[in-house]
Amino acid sequence: MARGIGANCAVLDxxxxYALDTAQLHxxxxxxxxxxxxxxAEKCCCTTTAADIRAPSVSAF
Incomplete structure (x- = not known):
C-alpha cells in the first residue's frame, strides 16, 4: 500500500x-x-553501506 501511495510522490528522489543518507531501517x-x-547502497557511491541499513545502529546516548 505504501508503495502505491508514494509512486507518484513529487519528492520521491x-x-x-534521505533514506540512504540516514540509513533508515524500516x-x-x-x-x-x-x-x-x-x-x-551497495551499487551507488553514497555514504550509506548495506550493513548500515541491515543492522541497527547503536545510539551513543
Whole structure:
C-alpha cells in the first residue's frame, strides 16, 4: 500500500536519498524496501553501506 501511495510522490528522489543518507531501517522510503535500499547502497557511491541499513545502529546516548 505504501508503495502505491508514494509512486507518484513529487519528492520521491529526495525521499530515497534521505533514506540512504540516514540509513533508515524500516518502512518504504523513496519507493524502496529495506532490502532494496541495501542493494542500492551497495551499487551507488553514497555514504550509506548495506550493513548500515541491515543492522541497527547503536545510539551513543
Amino acid at each position: 529526495e525521499c530515497r536519498r 518502512g518504504i522510503w523513496g519507493g524502496l524496501t529495506e532490502p532494496e535500499r541495501a542493494e542500492c
